[in-house]
Amino acid sequence: MDRVPLGEATEAVEKVHLAQLAAGEQMGVQHFEIEPGAVVPMHDHHHEQAGFVYDGELTFRAEDGTETVVGKGDSFVLKGDEPHAAENRGTETVRGVDVFSPPRTNPDWGE
Numbered sequence: 001m002d003r004v005p006l007g008e009a010t011e012a013v014e015k016v017h018l019a020q021l022a023a024g025e026q027m028g029v030q031h032f033e034i035e036p037g038a039v040v041p042m043h044d045h046h047h048e049q050a051g052f053v054y055d056g057e058l059t060f061r062a063e064d065g066t067e068t069v070v071g072k073g074d075s076f077v078l079k080g081d082e083p084h085a086a087e088n089r090g091t092e093t094v095r096g097v098d099v100f101s102p103p104r105t106n107p108d109w110g111e
Contacts, residue, residue, distance in 0.1 A: 009033070015088075016040055020105060021097070028103030034058060034094040040086040047100040049078040056094030061085045 009019040009031075015038035021029040034040070034056070042063065057071040063083040070076050078084055088094050 013040060014038065023103040023105050026103070027099055027101040028105060030098045030100065030104065032094070032096055032098060034086070034088045036088050036091050036093065038088045042083055042085040044081050044083040045100075045104065046080045047102060047104045048080045049098055049100055049104075051076050051096055051098040053094060053096040055096070056088065056092045057090045058094045058096075059087050059089055061087070 009017045012018050015035035017033040017035075019031045021031055023029070032051075042061070051070075052075045053070050053072060055072055057069060060068045060070065060076065060078075061084065062068075068076070
């Protein structure tokens with residue numbers, strides 16, 4: 001077993017901060033903080049993404065306009081290559097953890 005130190009947070013887009021927690025051969029774990037008013041633009045990636053929100057409330061938008069709100073204590077799953085966007089419409093910072101398979105070691109949404 002390897003002990004992995006917390007990675008340095010990166011501002012992927014304005015008011016959205018990501019930090020790599022750990023990455024193995026088949027999955028990676030990432031922490032996220034999304035400040036009030038922040039918008040993650042529509043994007044997709046080949047990774048399957050499962051996440052858990054432990055603070056705040058995040059609104060996901062699918063390519064067809066469908067919206068799903070996930071809040072404190074909620075988890076979510078996004079299929080690989082599924083276009084999605086996210087927005088913090090609340091007044092508190094959204095904090096949570098994502099798991100990506102295969103690992104997503106580059107936190108840039110420009111993939």
